[in-house]
Amino acid sequence: MEALLFYLFASLTLICGLLVVANPLTRNPVTSAMFLVLTIVSMAGLFVLLHAFFLAAVQVMVYAGAVIVLFLFVIMLLDIKSVEQKGFNPLSLFMGLLGLLAVGGMVIQSILRSNVGQGLKPQLEGATKELGVELFTHYVLAFEIMGVLLLVGMMGVILLSKKDLK
Amino acid sequence: MIGLEHYLIVSALLFSLGMMGVILRRNLIVIYMGLELMLNAANLALVAFSRFNNSMDGQVMVFFVITVAAAEVAVGLALIVALYRKRQSTEVADLTTLKL
Structure with missing residues:
Protein backbone atom coordinates (compact mmCIF):
# COMPACT_ATOMS: atom_id res chain seq x y z
CA MET A 1 0.00 0.00 0.00
CA SER A 82 2.85 38.20 -26.15
CA VAL A 83 3.50 34.77 -24.72
CA GLU A 84 6.33 33.05 -26.53
CA GLN A 85 4.44 30.80 -28.92
CA LYS A 86 7.42 29.77 -30.95
CA GLY A 87 9.23 26.58 -30.07
CA PHE A 88 12.27 26.44 -27.90
CA ASN A 89 15.60 27.72 -29.07
CA PRO A 90 17.35 24.53 -30.28
CA LEU A 91 20.59 25.43 -28.51
CA SER A 92 18.86 25.97 -25.18
CA LEU A 93 16.79 22.81 -25.70
CA PHE A 94 20.01 20.90 -26.25
CA MET A 95 21.71 22.48 -23.25
CA GLY A 96 18.64 21.91 -21.07
CA LEU A 97 18.42 18.24 -21.95
CA LEU A 98 22.18 17.91 -21.51
CA GLY A 99 21.95 19.50 -18.06
CA LEU A 100 19.02 17.25 -17.15
CA LEU A 101 20.87 14.12 -18.22
CA ALA A 102 24.20 15.19 -16.74
CA VAL A 103 22.98 16.24 -13.31
CA GLY A 104 20.25 13.62 -13.03
CA GLY A 105 22.44 10.81 -14.31
CA MET A 106 25.40 11.79 -12.14
CA VAL A 107 23.39 12.08 -8.93
CA ILE A 108 21.36 8.91 -9.55
CA GLN A 109 24.50 6.96 -10.41
CA SER A 110 26.18 8.06 -7.21
CA ILE A 111 23.05 7.26 -5.16
CA LEU A 112 22.84 3.78 -6.63
CA ARG A 113 26.53 3.03 -6.30
CA SER A 114 27.05 4.37 -2.78
CA ASN A 115 24.28 2.17 -1.27
CA VAL A 116 23.27 5.19 0.76
CA GLY A 117 20.08 3.67 2.13
CA GLN A 118 21.62 0.28 2.90
CA GLY A 119 20.31 -1.10 6.19
CA LEU A 120 18.52 2.12 7.16
CA LYS A 121 15.00 1.69 8.45
CA PRO A 122 12.39 4.44 8.39
CA GLN A 123 12.12 5.20 12.07
CA LEU A 124 11.55 8.87 12.80
CA GLU A 125 7.97 9.70 13.73
CA GLY A 126 7.88 13.37 12.79
CA ALA A 127 5.61 14.49 15.57
CA THR A 128 4.79 18.18 15.49
CA LYS A 129 5.55 18.55 19.19
CA GLU A 130 9.13 17.35 18.81
CA LEU A 131 9.64 19.64 15.85
CA GLY A 132 8.37 22.59 17.85
CA VAL A 133 10.54 21.76 20.86
CA GLU A 134 13.60 21.42 18.64
CA LEU A 135 12.77 24.68 16.88
CA PHE A 136 12.37 26.68 20.08
CA THR A 137 15.31 25.26 22.03
CA HIS A 138 18.18 24.16 19.84
CA TYR A 139 17.39 26.35 16.81
CA VAL A 140 15.90 29.37 18.56
CA LEU A 141 18.59 31.77 17.28
CA ALA A 142 18.05 30.66 13.69
CA PHE A 143 14.33 31.04 14.24
CA GLU A 144 14.74 34.65 15.40
CA ILE A 145 17.05 35.42 12.48
CA MET A 146 14.39 34.02 10.17
CA GLY A 147 11.94 36.53 11.60
CA VAL A 148 14.39 39.37 10.89
CA LEU A 149 14.92 38.00 7.38
CA LEU A 150 11.19 38.08 6.69
CA LEU A 151 11.00 41.66 8.00
CA VAL A 152 13.91 42.73 5.76
CA GLY A 153 12.32 40.96 2.81
CA MET A 154 9.04 42.76 3.41
CA MET A 155 10.76 46.14 3.62
CA GLY A 156 12.68 45.38 0.43
CA VAL A 157 9.50 44.49 -1.41
CA ILE A 158 7.78 47.68 -0.27
CA LEU A 159 10.77 49.74 -1.36
CA LEU A 160 11.02 48.00 -4.73
CA SER A 161 7.30 48.41 -5.40
CA LYS A 162 7.40 52.18 -5.10
CA LYS A 163 6.38 53.90 -8.30
CA ASP A 164 9.39 56.22 -8.57
CA LEU A 165 12.15 53.70 -8.06
CA LYS A 166 15.40 55.65 -7.97
CA MET B 1 9.77 -1.72 0.45
CA ILE B 2 10.46 1.90 -0.26
CA GLY B 3 13.93 2.88 0.89
CA LEU B 4 15.89 6.07 1.19
CA GLU B 5 17.31 5.77 -2.33
CA HIS B 6 13.83 5.87 -3.90
CA TYR B 7 13.15 9.27 -2.37
CA LEU B 8 16.63 10.50 -3.28
CA ILE B 9 16.15 9.48 -6.91
CA VAL B 10 12.82 11.35 -7.08
CA SER B 11 14.58 14.33 -5.52
CA ALA B 12 17.44 14.19 -8.03
CA LEU B 13 15.05 13.94 -10.97
CA LEU B 14 12.99 16.86 -9.70
CA PHE B 15 16.13 18.95 -9.18
CA SER B 16 17.30 18.30 -12.74
CA LEU B 17 13.84 19.13 -14.06
CA GLY B 18 14.02 22.47 -12.27
CA MET B 19 17.48 23.09 -13.68
CA MET B 20 16.24 22.24 -17.17
CA GLY B 21 13.48 24.80 -16.69
CA VAL B 22 16.00 27.48 -15.68
CA ILE B 23 18.12 26.76 -18.75
CA LEU B 24 15.30 26.21 -21.23
CA ARG B 25 12.66 28.80 -20.50
CA ARG B 26 13.01 32.43 -21.53
CA ASN B 27 10.38 33.90 -19.25
CA LEU B 28 11.65 35.22 -15.91
CA ILE B 29 8.55 34.10 -14.03
CA VAL B 30 8.84 30.53 -15.28
CA ILE B 31 12.55 30.57 -14.46
CA TYR B 32 11.51 31.42 -10.90
CA MET B 33 9.18 28.42 -10.91
CA GLY B 34 12.15 26.27 -11.91
CA LEU B 35 14.04 27.63 -8.91
CA GLU B 36 11.11 26.69 -6.68
CA LEU B 37 11.20 23.16 -8.07
CA MET B 38 14.90 22.90 -7.22
CA LEU B 39 14.30 24.12 -3.64
CA ASN B 40 11.48 21.61 -3.27
CA ALA B 41 13.70 18.79 -4.48
CA ALA B 42 16.23 19.68 -1.79
CA ASN B 43 13.41 19.73 0.78
CA LEU B 44 12.32 16.23 -0.22
CA ALA B 45 15.87 14.89 0.16
CA LEU B 46 16.19 16.55 3.59
CA VAL B 47 12.92 15.10 4.87
CA ALA B 48 13.85 11.64 3.60
CA PHE B 49 17.28 11.79 5.27
CA SER B 50 15.62 13.00 8.46
CA ARG B 51 13.20 10.06 8.55
CA PHE B 52 15.78 7.41 7.75
CA ASN B 53 18.46 8.72 10.12
CA ASN B 54 16.09 9.23 13.06
CA SER B 55 16.99 12.88 13.53
CA MET B 56 14.73 15.91 13.59
CA ASP B 57 17.38 18.29 12.21
CA GLY B 58 16.44 17.69 8.59
CA GLN B 59 12.84 18.69 9.19
CA VAL B 60 13.90 21.87 11.00
CA MET B 61 16.12 22.67 8.02
CA VAL B 62 13.18 22.18 5.65
CA PHE B 63 11.14 24.56 7.78
CA PHE B 64 13.84 27.23 7.35
CA VAL B 65 14.19 26.52 3.63
CA ILE B 66 10.46 27.05 3.14
CA THR B 67 10.66 30.37 5.00
CA VAL B 68 13.64 31.57 2.98
CA ALA B 69 11.94 30.47 -0.25
CA ALA B 70 8.86 32.51 0.62
CA ALA B 71 10.98 35.63 1.29
CA GLU B 72 13.01 35.01 -1.86
CA VAL B 73 9.92 34.71 -4.04
CA ALA B 74 8.47 37.93 -2.63
CA VAL B 75 11.66 39.91 -3.31
CA GLY B 76 12.24 38.28 -6.70
CA LEU B 77 8.74 38.96 -7.95
CA ALA B 78 8.99 42.57 -6.75
CA LEU B 79 12.20 42.86 -8.78
CA ILE B 80 10.44 41.39 -11.82
CA VAL B 81 7.60 43.91 -11.45
CA ALA B 82 10.10 46.77 -11.15
CA LEU B 83 11.94 45.53 -14.25
CA TYR B 84 8.67 45.22 -16.15
CA ARG B 85 7.85 48.85 -15.36
CA LYS B 86 11.14 49.91 -16.95
CA ARG B 87 11.25 47.55 -19.92
CA GLN B 88 7.71 46.26 -20.53
CA SER B 89 9.06 42.73 -20.85
CA THR B 90 9.85 39.71 -18.73
CA GLU B 91 11.84 37.86 -21.39
CA VAL B 92 15.47 37.34 -20.47
CA ALA B 93 16.51 38.13 -24.06
CA ASP B 94 15.33 41.72 -23.55
CA LEU B 95 17.20 42.17 -20.29
CA THR B 96 20.79 41.86 -21.38
CA THR B 97 22.27 45.15 -20.16
CA LEU B 98 22.97 46.22 -16.60
CA LYS B 99 21.95 49.83 -17.27
CA LEU B 100 18.35 50.66 -16.41
Missing part, protein backbone atom coordinates in the same frame (compact mmCIF):
# COMPACT_ATOMS: atom_id res chain seq x y z
CA GLU A 2 2.74 2.40 0.97
CA ALA A 3 4.75 1.46 -2.11
CA LEU A 4 1.69 2.05 -4.30
CA LEU A 5 1.11 5.49 -2.79
CA PHE A 6 4.81 6.31 -3.13
CA TYR A 7 4.83 5.48 -6.83
CA LEU A 8 1.59 7.38 -7.34
CA PHE A 9 2.82 10.57 -5.65
CA ALA A 10 6.33 10.33 -7.09
CA SER A 11 5.11 9.93 -10.67
CA LEU A 12 2.57 12.71 -10.17
CA THR A 13 5.30 15.00 -8.82
CA LEU A 14 7.66 14.28 -11.70
CA ILE A 15 5.03 14.50 -14.46
CA CYS A 16 3.64 17.79 -13.14
CA GLY A 17 7.20 19.08 -12.65
CA LEU A 18 7.95 18.29 -16.27
CA LEU A 19 4.76 20.06 -17.35
CA VAL A 20 5.82 23.14 -15.34
CA VAL A 21 9.04 23.55 -17.28
CA ALA A 22 8.23 22.12 -20.71
CA ASN A 23 4.54 21.88 -21.49
CA PRO A 24 4.24 20.78 -25.15
CA LEU A 25 0.81 22.37 -25.60
CA THR A 26 1.21 25.88 -24.24
CA ARG A 27 3.82 28.35 -23.06
CA ASN A 28 1.38 30.18 -20.84
CA PRO A 29 2.89 31.02 -17.41
CA VAL A 30 -0.52 30.54 -15.75
CA THR A 31 -0.53 26.90 -16.83
CA SER A 32 2.96 26.48 -15.42
CA ALA A 33 1.81 27.97 -12.10
CA MET A 34 -1.16 25.58 -11.97
CA PHE A 35 1.06 22.57 -12.59
CA LEU A 36 3.40 23.90 -9.92
CA VAL A 37 0.46 23.72 -7.49
CA LEU A 38 -0.07 20.07 -8.44
CA THR A 39 3.64 19.37 -7.99
CA ILE A 40 3.61 20.96 -4.54
CA VAL A 41 0.51 19.09 -3.43
CA SER A 42 1.79 15.70 -4.55
CA MET A 43 5.08 16.47 -2.84
CA ALA A 44 3.07 17.13 0.33
CA GLY A 45 1.74 13.60 -0.17
CA LEU A 46 5.33 12.33 -0.22
CA PHE A 47 5.97 14.27 3.01
CA VAL A 48 3.00 12.49 4.61
CA LEU A 49 4.46 9.15 3.52
CA LEU A 50 7.67 10.22 5.28
CA HIS A 51 5.62 10.96 8.43
CA ALA A 52 6.39 14.69 8.27
CA PHE A 53 2.81 15.76 8.80
CA PHE A 54 3.46 19.31 9.96
CA LEU A 55 5.76 19.99 7.02
CA ALA A 56 3.15 18.60 4.61
CA ALA A 57 0.63 21.08 6.02
CA VAL A 58 3.17 23.93 5.85
CA GLN A 59 4.05 22.94 2.30
CA VAL A 60 0.43 23.20 1.18
CA MET A 61 -0.22 26.40 3.13
CA VAL A 62 2.93 28.33 2.28
CA TYR A 63 3.65 27.11 -1.24
CA ALA A 64 0.24 26.31 -2.67
CA GLY A 65 -1.43 28.99 -0.59
CA ALA A 66 0.97 31.93 -0.59
CA VAL A 67 3.76 31.51 -3.11
CA ILE A 68 1.62 30.38 -6.05
CA VAL A 69 -0.94 33.08 -5.34
CA LEU A 70 1.92 35.59 -5.45
CA PHE A 71 3.05 34.14 -8.78
CA LEU A 72 -0.46 34.36 -10.19
CA PHE A 73 -0.86 37.93 -8.89
CA VAL A 74 2.29 39.00 -10.70
CA ILE A 75 1.38 37.16 -13.92
CA MET A 76 -2.06 38.76 -13.96
CA LEU A 77 -0.70 42.16 -12.88
CA LEU A 78 1.85 42.27 -15.67
CA ASP A 79 -0.74 40.96 -18.16
CA ILE A 80 1.81 39.37 -20.44
CA LYS A 81 0.05 39.05 -23.76
Whole structure:
Protein backbone atom coordinates (compact mmCIF):
# COMPACT_ATOMS: atom_id res chain seq x y z
CA MET A 1 0.00 0.00 0.00
CA GLU A 2 2.74 2.40 0.97
CA ALA A 3 4.75 1.46 -2.11
CA LEU A 4 1.69 2.05 -4.30
CA LEU A 5 1.11 5.49 -2.79
CA PHE A 6 4.81 6.31 -3.13
CA TYR A 7 4.83 5.48 -6.83
CA LEU A 8 1.59 7.38 -7.34
CA PHE A 9 2.82 10.57 -5.65
CA ALA A 10 6.33 10.33 -7.09
CA SER A 11 5.11 9.93 -10.67
CA LEU A 12 2.57 12.71 -10.17
CA THR A 13 5.30 15.00 -8.82
CA LEU A 14 7.66 14.28 -11.70
CA ILE A 15 5.03 14.50 -14.46
CA CYS A 16 3.64 17.79 -13.14
CA GLY A 17 7.20 19.08 -12.65
CA LEU A 18 7.95 18.29 -16.27
CA LEU A 19 4.76 20.06 -17.35
CA VAL A 20 5.82 23.14 -15.34
CA VAL A 21 9.04 23.55 -17.28
CA ALA A 22 8.23 22.12 -20.71
CA ASN A 23 4.54 21.88 -21.49
CA PRO A 24 4.24 20.78 -25.15
CA LEU A 25 0.81 22.37 -25.60
CA THR A 26 1.21 25.88 -24.24
CA ARG A 27 3.82 28.35 -23.06
CA ASN A 28 1.38 30.18 -20.84
CA PRO A 29 2.89 31.02 -17.41
CA VAL A 30 -0.52 30.54 -15.75
CA THR A 31 -0.53 26.90 -16.83
CA SER A 32 2.96 26.48 -15.42
CA ALA A 33 1.81 27.97 -12.10
CA MET A 34 -1.16 25.58 -11.97
CA PHE A 35 1.06 22.57 -12.59
CA LEU A 36 3.40 23.90 -9.92
CA VAL A 37 0.46 23.72 -7.49
CA LEU A 38 -0.07 20.07 -8.44
CA THR A 39 3.64 19.37 -7.99
CA ILE A 40 3.61 20.96 -4.54
CA VAL A 41 0.51 19.09 -3.43
CA SER A 42 1.79 15.70 -4.55
CA MET A 43 5.08 16.47 -2.84
CA ALA A 44 3.07 17.13 0.33
CA GLY A 45 1.74 13.60 -0.17
CA LEU A 46 5.33 12.33 -0.22
CA PHE A 47 5.97 14.27 3.01
CA VAL A 48 3.00 12.49 4.61
CA LEU A 49 4.46 9.15 3.52
CA LEU A 50 7.67 10.22 5.28
CA HIS A 51 5.62 10.96 8.43
CA ALA A 52 6.39 14.69 8.27
CA PHE A 53 2.81 15.76 8.80
CA PHE A 54 3.46 19.31 9.96
CA LEU A 55 5.76 19.99 7.02
CA ALA A 56 3.15 18.60 4.61
CA ALA A 57 0.63 21.08 6.02
CA VAL A 58 3.17 23.93 5.85
CA GLN A 59 4.05 22.94 2.30
CA VAL A 60 0.43 23.20 1.18
CA MET A 61 -0.22 26.40 3.13
CA VAL A 62 2.93 28.33 2.28
CA TYR A 63 3.65 27.11 -1.24
CA ALA A 64 0.24 26.31 -2.67
CA GLY A 65 -1.43 28.99 -0.59
CA ALA A 66 0.97 31.93 -0.59
CA VAL A 67 3.76 31.51 -3.11
CA ILE A 68 1.62 30.38 -6.05
CA VAL A 69 -0.94 33.08 -5.34
CA LEU A 70 1.92 35.59 -5.45
CA PHE A 71 3.05 34.14 -8.78
CA LEU A 72 -0.46 34.36 -10.19
CA PHE A 73 -0.86 37.93 -8.89
CA VAL A 74 2.29 39.00 -10.70
CA ILE A 75 1.38 37.16 -13.92
CA MET A 76 -2.06 38.76 -13.96
CA LEU A 77 -0.70 42.16 -12.88
CA LEU A 78 1.85 42.27 -15.67
CA ASP A 79 -0.74 40.96 -18.16
CA ILE A 80 1.81 39.37 -20.44
CA LYS A 81 0.05 39.05 -23.76
CA SER A 82 2.85 38.20 -26.15
CA VAL A 83 3.50 34.77 -24.72
CA GLU A 84 6.33 33.05 -26.53
CA GLN A 85 4.44 30.80 -28.92
CA LYS A 86 7.42 29.77 -30.95
CA GLY A 87 9.23 26.58 -30.07
CA PHE A 88 12.27 26.44 -27.90
CA ASN A 89 15.60 27.72 -29.07
CA PRO A 90 17.35 24.53 -30.28
CA LEU A 91 20.59 25.43 -28.51
CA SER A 92 18.86 25.97 -25.18
CA LEU A 93 16.79 22.81 -25.70
CA PHE A 94 20.01 20.90 -26.25
CA MET A 95 21.71 22.48 -23.25
CA GLY A 96 18.64 21.91 -21.07
CA LEU A 97 18.42 18.24 -21.95
CA LEU A 98 22.18 17.91 -21.51
CA GLY A 99 21.95 19.50 -18.06
CA LEU A 100 19.02 17.25 -17.15
CA LEU A 101 20.87 14.12 -18.22
CA ALA A 102 24.20 15.19 -16.74
CA VAL A 103 22.98 16.24 -13.31
CA GLY A 104 20.25 13.62 -13.03
CA GLY A 105 22.44 10.81 -14.31
CA MET A 106 25.40 11.79 -12.14
CA VAL A 107 23.39 12.08 -8.93
CA ILE A 108 21.36 8.91 -9.55
CA GLN A 109 24.50 6.96 -10.41
CA SER A 110 26.18 8.06 -7.21
CA ILE A 111 23.05 7.26 -5.16
CA LEU A 112 22.84 3.78 -6.63
CA ARG A 113 26.53 3.03 -6.30
CA SER A 114 27.05 4.37 -2.78
CA ASN A 115 24.28 2.17 -1.27
CA VAL A 116 23.27 5.19 0.76
CA GLY A 117 20.08 3.67 2.13
CA GLN A 118 21.62 0.28 2.90
CA GLY A 119 20.31 -1.10 6.19
CA LEU A 120 18.52 2.12 7.16
CA LYS A 121 15.00 1.69 8.45
CA PRO A 122 12.39 4.44 8.39
CA GLN A 123 12.12 5.20 12.07
CA LEU A 124 11.55 8.87 12.80
CA GLU A 125 7.97 9.70 13.73
CA GLY A 126 7.88 13.37 12.79
CA ALA A 127 5.61 14.49 15.57
CA THR A 128 4.79 18.18 15.49
CA LYS A 129 5.55 18.55 19.19
CA GLU A 130 9.13 17.35 18.81
CA LEU A 131 9.64 19.64 15.85
CA GLY A 132 8.37 22.59 17.85
CA VAL A 133 10.54 21.76 20.86
CA GLU A 134 13.60 21.42 18.64
CA LEU A 135 12.77 24.68 16.88
CA PHE A 136 12.37 26.68 20.08
CA THR A 137 15.31 25.26 22.03
CA HIS A 138 18.18 24.16 19.84
CA TYR A 139 17.39 26.35 16.81
CA VAL A 140 15.90 29.37 18.56
CA LEU A 141 18.59 31.77 17.28
CA ALA A 142 18.05 30.66 13.69
CA PHE A 143 14.33 31.04 14.24
CA GLU A 144 14.74 34.65 15.40
CA ILE A 145 17.05 35.42 12.48
CA MET A 146 14.39 34.02 10.17
CA GLY A 147 11.94 36.53 11.60
CA VAL A 148 14.39 39.37 10.89
CA LEU A 149 14.92 38.00 7.38
CA LEU A 150 11.19 38.08 6.69
CA LEU A 151 11.00 41.66 8.00
CA VAL A 152 13.91 42.73 5.76
CA GLY A 153 12.32 40.96 2.81
CA MET A 154 9.04 42.76 3.41
CA MET A 155 10.76 46.14 3.62
CA GLY A 156 12.68 45.38 0.43
CA VAL A 157 9.50 44.49 -1.41
CA ILE A 158 7.78 47.68 -0.27
CA LEU A 159 10.77 49.74 -1.36
CA LEU A 160 11.02 48.00 -4.73
CA SER A 161 7.30 48.41 -5.40
CA LYS A 162 7.40 52.18 -5.10
CA LYS A 163 6.38 53.90 -8.30
CA ASP A 164 9.39 56.22 -8.57
CA LEU A 165 12.15 53.70 -8.06
CA LYS A 166 15.40 55.65 -7.97
CA MET B 1 9.77 -1.72 0.45
CA ILE B 2 10.46 1.90 -0.26
CA GLY B 3 13.93 2.88 0.89
CA LEU B 4 15.89 6.07 1.19
CA GLU B 5 17.31 5.77 -2.33
CA HIS B 6 13.83 5.87 -3.90
CA TYR B 7 13.15 9.27 -2.37
CA LEU B 8 16.63 10.50 -3.28
CA ILE B 9 16.15 9.48 -6.91
CA VAL B 10 12.82 11.35 -7.08
CA SER B 11 14.58 14.33 -5.52
CA ALA B 12 17.44 14.19 -8.03
CA LEU B 13 15.05 13.94 -10.97
CA LEU B 14 12.99 16.86 -9.70
CA PHE B 15 16.13 18.95 -9.18
CA SER B 16 17.30 18.30 -12.74
CA LEU B 17 13.84 19.13 -14.06
CA GLY B 18 14.02 22.47 -12.27
CA MET B 19 17.48 23.09 -13.68
CA MET B 20 16.24 22.24 -17.17
CA GLY B 21 13.48 24.80 -16.69
CA VAL B 22 16.00 27.48 -15.68
CA ILE B 23 18.12 26.76 -18.75
CA LEU B 24 15.30 26.21 -21.23
CA ARG B 25 12.66 28.80 -20.50
CA ARG B 26 13.01 32.43 -21.53
CA ASN B 27 10.38 33.90 -19.25
CA LEU B 28 11.65 35.22 -15.91
CA ILE B 29 8.55 34.10 -14.03
CA VAL B 30 8.84 30.53 -15.28
CA ILE B 31 12.55 30.57 -14.46
CA TYR B 32 11.51 31.42 -10.90
CA MET B 33 9.18 28.42 -10.91
CA GLY B 34 12.15 26.27 -11.91
CA LEU B 35 14.04 27.63 -8.91
CA GLU B 36 11.11 26.69 -6.68
CA LEU B 37 11.20 23.16 -8.07
CA MET B 38 14.90 22.90 -7.22
CA LEU B 39 14.30 24.12 -3.64
CA ASN B 40 11.48 21.61 -3.27
CA ALA B 41 13.70 18.79 -4.48
CA ALA B 42 16.23 19.68 -1.79
CA ASN B 43 13.41 19.73 0.78
CA LEU B 44 12.32 16.23 -0.22
CA ALA B 45 15.87 14.89 0.16
CA LEU B 46 16.19 16.55 3.59
CA VAL B 47 12.92 15.10 4.87
CA ALA B 48 13.85 11.64 3.60
CA PHE B 49 17.28 11.79 5.27
CA SER B 50 15.62 13.00 8.46
CA ARG B 51 13.20 10.06 8.55
CA PHE B 52 15.78 7.41 7.75
CA ASN B 53 18.46 8.72 10.12
CA ASN B 54 16.09 9.23 13.06
CA SER B 55 16.99 12.88 13.53
CA MET B 56 14.73 15.91 13.59
CA ASP B 57 17.38 18.29 12.21
CA GLY B 58 16.44 17.69 8.59
CA GLN B 59 12.84 18.69 9.19
CA VAL B 60 13.90 21.87 11.00
CA MET B 61 16.12 22.67 8.02
CA VAL B 62 13.18 22.18 5.65
CA PHE B 63 11.14 24.56 7.78
CA PHE B 64 13.84 27.23 7.35
CA VAL B 65 14.19 26.52 3.63
CA ILE B 66 10.46 27.05 3.14
CA THR B 67 10.66 30.37 5.00
CA VAL B 68 13.64 31.57 2.98
CA ALA B 69 11.94 30.47 -0.25
CA ALA B 70 8.86 32.51 0.62
CA ALA B 71 10.98 35.63 1.29
CA GLU B 72 13.01 35.01 -1.86
CA VAL B 73 9.92 34.71 -4.04
CA ALA B 74 8.47 37.93 -2.63
CA VAL B 75 11.66 39.91 -3.31
CA GLY B 76 12.24 38.28 -6.70
CA LEU B 77 8.74 38.96 -7.95
CA ALA B 78 8.99 42.57 -6.75
CA LEU B 79 12.20 42.86 -8.78
CA ILE B 80 10.44 41.39 -11.82
CA VAL B 81 7.60 43.91 -11.45
CA ALA B 82 10.10 46.77 -11.15
CA LEU B 83 11.94 45.53 -14.25
CA TYR B 84 8.67 45.22 -16.15
CA ARG B 85 7.85 48.85 -15.36
CA LYS B 86 11.14 49.91 -16.95
CA ARG B 87 11.25 47.55 -19.92
CA GLN B 88 7.71 46.26 -20.53
CA SER B 89 9.06 42.73 -20.85
CA THR B 90 9.85 39.71 -18.73
CA GLU B 91 11.84 37.86 -21.39
CA VAL B 92 15.47 37.34 -20.47
CA ALA B 93 16.51 38.13 -24.06
CA ASP B 94 15.33 41.72 -23.55
CA LEU B 95 17.20 42.17 -20.29
CA THR B 96 20.79 41.86 -21.38
CA THR B 97 22.27 45.15 -20.16
CA LEU B 98 22.97 46.22 -16.60
CA LYS B 99 21.95 49.83 -17.27
CA LEU B 100 18.35 50.66 -16.41
